[in-house]
Amino acid sequence: MLKFIAGRLVQSVFVMLFVGAIAFTLFQFVGDPINSMxxxxxxxxxxxxxxxxxxxxxxxxVQFARFAGNMATGDFGFSYQHKRPVSDLIVERLPxxxxxxxxSVVLALLIGIPMGVxxxxxxxxxxxxxxxxxxxxxVSLPTFLIGILFIYLFSxxxxxxxxxxxGDTVQLGWWSTGLLTASGWSAIILPAVTLGLFQxxxxxxxxxxxxxxxxxxxxxxxxxARGLSNRAVHFGHALKNTMVPVITITGLQIGSLxxxxxxxxxxxxxxxxxxxxxQAIRQVDIPIMSAxxxxxxxxxxxxxxxxxxxxxxxxxxxxxxxxxxxx
Amino acid sequence: xxxxxxxxxxxxxxARMADAFRRGLDSDVFHSFKHSPVTxxxxxxxxxxxxxxVFANLxxxxxxxxxxxxxxxxxxxxxxxxxMGMSKYLLGTDNLGRDVFSTILYGSRVSLFVxxxxxxxxxxxxxxxxxxxxxxxxxIDAFIMRVAEIQLSFPTIxxxxxINGVMRGVLPPSQHADLAILVLVLSIGLSNWVQFARxxxxxxxxxxxxxxxxxxRLIGVKPFFIMVRHVLPNVMGPILVIATLGLASAVxxxxxxxxxxxxxxxxxxxxxxxxxxxxxxxxxxxxxxTIFPGAALAVLVLAVNLVGDWLRDAxxxxxx
Numbered sequence: 001m002l003k004f005i006a007g008r009l010v011q012s013v014f015v016m017l018f019v020g021a022i023a024f025t026l027f028q029f030v031g032d033p034i035n036s037m038x039x040x041x042x043x044x045x046x047x048x049x050x051x052x053x054x055x056x057x058x059x060x061x062v063q064f065a066r067f068a069g070n071m072a073t074g075d076f077g078f079s080y081q082h083k084r085p086v087s088d089l090i091v092e093r094l095p096x097x098x099x100x101x102x103x104s105v106v107l108a109l110l111i112g113i114p115m116g117v118x119x120x121x122x123x124x125x126x127x128x129x130x131x132x133x134x135x136x137x138x139v140s141l142p143t144f145l146i147g148i149l150f151i152y153l154f155s156x157x158x159x160x161x162x163x164x165x166x167g168d169t170v171q172l173g174w175w176s177t178g179l180l181t182a183s184g185w186s187a188i189i190l191p192a193v194t195l196g197l198f199q200x201x202x203x204x205x206x207x208x209x210x211x212x213x214x215x216x217x218x219x220x221x222x223x224x225a226r227g228l229s230n231r232a233v234h235f236g237h238a239l240k241n242t243m244v245p246v247i248t249i250t251g252l253q254i255g256s257l258x259x260x261x262x263x264x265x266x267x268x269x270x271x272x273x274x275x276x277x278x279q280a281i282r283q284v285d286i287p288i289m290s291a292x293x294x295x296x297x298x299x300x301x302x303x304x305x306x307x308x309x310x311x312x313x314x315x316x317x318x319x320x321x322x323x324x325x326x327x
Numbered sequence: 328x329x330x331x332x333x334x335x336x337x338x339x340x341x342a343r344m345a346d347a348f349r350r351g352l353d354s355d356v357f358h359s360f361k362h363s364p365v366t367x368x369x370x371x372x373x374x375x376x377x378x379x380x381v382f383a384n385l386x387x388x389x390x391x392x393x394x395x396x397x398x399x400x401x402x403x404x405x406x407x408x409x410x411m412g413m414s415k416y417l418l419g420t421d422n423l424g425r426d427v428f429s430t431i432l433y434g435s436r437v438s439l440f441v442x443x444x445x446x447x448x449x450x451x452x453x454x455x456x457x458x459x460x461x462x463x464x465x466x467i468d469a470f471i472m473r474v475a476e477i478q479l480s481f482p483t484i485x486x487x488x489x490i491n492g493v494m495r496g497v498l499p500p501s502q503h504a505d506l507a508i509l510v511l512v513l514s515i516g517l518s519n520w521v522q523f524a525r526x527x528x529x530x531x532x533x534x535x536x537x538x539x540x541x542x543x544r545l546i547g548v549k550p551f552f553i554m555v556r557h558v559l560p561n562v563m564g565p566i567l568v569i570a571t572l573g574l575a576s577a578v579x580x581x582x583x584x585x586x587x588x589x590x591x592x593x594x595x596x597x598x599x600x601x602x603x604x605x606x607x608x609x610x611x612x613x614x615x616x617t618i619f620p621g622a623a624l625a626v627l628v629l630a631v632n633l634v635g636d637w638l639r640d641a642x643x644x645x646x647x
Contacts, residue, residue, distance in 0.1 A: 281492035
């Protein structure tokens, strides 16, 4: 067990070093940073002094170590475009993205699980067929197109919900939340549904498949033979056993959710991390790009690590499989 | 059977091709094709859309990039069946007075071009790295596959965005518009090689230890030749499946990047660019500028995906 976790930890460190190396390399592409920092008429000696002071003459390994140290302590440098520390920009934008991603996960679970249970129990029902077809269409439509369709339907034609922005926000310490105002809630609904739609279909299909599998097992037959009500069998025994893979997959999807937030945030002009990153790409703002890369990498690594360990703890069968696979 | 082998050896190339065609019609794959109406429809839709976009300059009723034929007074006209529609603009016109149907045809051409070339790029990179990793083994294999794993744990769209951003950083801003398509092909192509590499590697590992490869090695065939001539033909089936599904996802990635404004420039619009530009006019009620390109994109991606799904099942001997 300890060996397994240690192995995963080493691998995570390796991944972070790799991601960090890419982020570091980004800076090497944009030419000499000295040119943008000194006056036009600076002498060679002045340039050389600044170069020495910034440590640009050090071996590349030393520079990378310093870069990694800065990143680890949350010092991401200055944005070229905004002329402000990148960490400040991230702190401003992060709550918006996390609230959006969090709500879409909650929606995906709250709607996806009941739909999955229903389609799993009534496999040939008309409503099940409708759900399955809708989910197929939902998967083949790109996220941004779904967002546009939602805006057209709910903002332009019906005029129910706003199509852009976060509404009014309330400041809680450094965290700005839109979940305490009515306008904030009405603004988050469309983007959260758009972002969560794919996960919702995923959860639905997963629960459906797992339910169908579990309902065939002996202990379900036995539970029925004992005369338990349908309700107790379906929800007490069957659904409980489908939850492990659902939680795992949902956990693993949180990373992609944050990545797909780039698209959703663009469609709904949501002031989050994704839009910050996208603007950085358009303007070639390297410090923001590399900071985002490192942060996303960190999210992915941490989530994967937690899920891996949880899986290992929860499902004893996996330990045997892993051991076999390794040989 | 013996008869057809005989003719294949002696007949002219044309007769040989006809023979191969006849055998093709008789095969399992074609049989499963005939009995899947959804696949037939999807294939027809895919071929029609590819054909219409390749020959866009012949099929399209207007040339949307010929300034002389565009009338600004005709801008934002609705489709024919709406009240204000004009019969010469089937699906209406956009904000610049261009025929929406024609811009969709030209736009799919850009989308499909980027899709095809980037799939070919991923295929070449993936096959090469997969063969090397599987055949050489050891440290090279471990390194290639670790990199593949790391890349696979990030969504394609994020990888493509990053590569795109890096290349914009490397290139001088004045050339961004000119090289946009190249940048796009590189970023999508480089973000999709992993699946090819993993499949090819897995098959190579199996083939490597077979006797015929050993025999080839013994008579002194060079490793490169063994890989390309003996191992590669055995993995063509799965590669074809991944390539088809990859085309759908490449077209989707291209549309997403163009929608996000880091893809092709508006002067040479793809479907994604058209949707992006059109979405600004939703609020003035001109829904057709963005909905029709969106529908074209969705139908294209769905059709290609259905063909790919069918191909995967048809080429899988376990499912027969």
